[in-house]
Amino acid sequence: MGDLGAWLKHAEPMLHETRAGVVTERGRFSWSALLEKAQRIAAELPDPPHGWVVPGDGGERSIVALLALGLREPSPRWVLGDPASWCADGAVTAADGALTAAGAHTAPPSDIDGPTYATASSGSTGRPKLLFGRPHRMPSAVELYVDDIPEYASAEVFATSAAIDFAAAFYMVVAPAMMLGRDLVLFRPRSWQVAIPELAGRPGVCLAPPAITVLGARVAAGRRSFRETWFVPAGGGLTVERAEHISAGFPGSDLLTMLGSTETGILTLDRGVRDDGYVGSPLPGKPVWLENVGPDGVGTLWTKGPDTRFAATREELTARADGAVSAGDLAHAAGEGFVLDGRTEDLVKVDGVSVYPREITTAVRALAGVEDASVSVERSRNADRVTVIAVGDVSEKRVREACRRLPTPVTPHRVVCRPADKAAYDARGKVLRTEKA
Known part of the structure; x- marks a missing residue:
């Protein structure tokens, strides 16, 4: 499987030196202080047979647990999600309860070996599932975003209202903040008062569903400048009307509209809001293409890259030996980008x-x-x-x-x-x- 060492090791010196930290409703915690706790935990962490479960509630303890797993050698298997769903009966706990031994039902398919991690999702079906990736690919995923999305390169703060086991929140907010040593703001949808002071007047990226961002705009009420804040609407549903509400409450802010999924990571990116189904063009460093194109030009979107997943439990993931994956998004080409036409399973x-x-x-x-x-x-x-x-x-x-x-x-x-x-x-x-x- 290649390198089995600590996947977060290269970021360790940066996290020690940065003045940035993690902000929650409980206050601000410096990366250096969290890292010191994580180093002590990593040094004493046992090796349960099926790895560890990190709760996705977004508290600072969860971040310490992630840091500890990222510093552990050899790299263990881990799941980010609800411990009640994914832990073993009578499971061993560590890191003051922020890590719990995983159950056998969290294992990836039998043909997958080496270090894995998984984010937990019920998707649209309501049936819990785990989607697996390689932790050692996360630095490459962050590098892809920084190289291809200038707003990521310049961001001083990354924020999200979503639980961190939501794949987009983990990949697009938690991982970049952790690996770049930037501020990470984790807040509940009803607690915009935590995020607003951190975002105002600073280059930043905030991921939240459009409707929740509209609620935040009402709290902000246009009283501060957000000229360098970029909002990423999670889960779809962004309309021109909603964009106007967001701009009114967060004056000067802009929108990064992305198409992606738990399986594929980012597929396309646009900096405008349109109501014709156009979802933007692929990142320069990540190939996206259509297959099984019909007479009407509509086909299935496929991609491959460091932010994609390669295996699933309890539900089959469409994946191929060459690393290409598809979540079943249907689209047709429009210039350098795509127009979304639905999903095959819908x-x-x-x-x-x-x-x-x-x-x-x-x-x-x-x-x-x-x-x-x-x-x-x-x-x-x-x-x-x-x-x-x-x-x-x-x-x-x-x-x-x-x-x-x-x-x-x-x-x-x-x-x-x-x-x-x-x-x-x-x-x-x-x-x-x-x-x-």
Whole structure:
């Protein structure tokens, strides 16, 4: 497997010297102080048979645990996620409880050897899964972002409202801050007062779902300058209207809109907000291409690079021997970039007609007064039953009319309209779905 040494070793001197640190609701903690704790833990850390679980709650203890694992030689296997899901029964703990021995069910597929790490995700299915990568590829992933995204190279602070086991938060915020020795701000969606003072007036990158960033814009209320702050909308759902709200509350800020997934890392990048499905062009250092292109020019996006994953448990990851992966995104070429057309697994049958849920959410989000929308599909009956959830000031009648005006008209089984407040979202900033429709 090649080098089995500490994957964070090259960053150790920088973390000792930097004045930057980790900021949470509990305060500021210098990288040097956290590193000293991690070094003591790494020196005494035992070797459980299936590696370690690091909680994804985003506290400073989780960061100390990550640092300890990154300094450990030989490099151990580890999982970033909910300990209740991934630990062994009666598991051994370390690092004041921030590390817990993993269970056998966290192991990668049997043909995968050498050091691995995994981020935990339930995706859109609700079935827990682990997606594996090589920890020794993370420095290359950070280098890719710094080389190809100037905003990353100049950032003094990286911030996120997402739990750090969310792959985008870990790869695009936690790992760069850790390996570059920059400030790392971890805050809950309802705690923008932690992040706003750290972002104001400094070059920085902040990753949060669009709806959560709009909430943050209301807290900031245009009282400070954010001229060098770049917001990365996580999870999709960025509209022109939302971008205007963000700019009003965070004056001077800009948006880095990216297409990517847990499996593929970043696919494309754009610095504008468009409503025509254009998702930007690939990073110069990361190839992205279409395969299985049909007569209409639509094909499946594929990529390979240091931020991709190569194995999954409990759910198959589309991967190839050459390292290429795909999450099933459908797109067609547009100049040097791509226009997104949906996802292969999203296709459902409604009254015998093929429909992509993304088309429904786009149509509902375009309604005046709507700040967010989500679509869920129940497949446990003889036919797919669609529930549409609209967040904002809108009526069920208008939502149904928007669905009927789609190129392929849809009649939702249920429409739920909710006010645009914090109660409409879960802890990760995603629209809360209803109970069984």
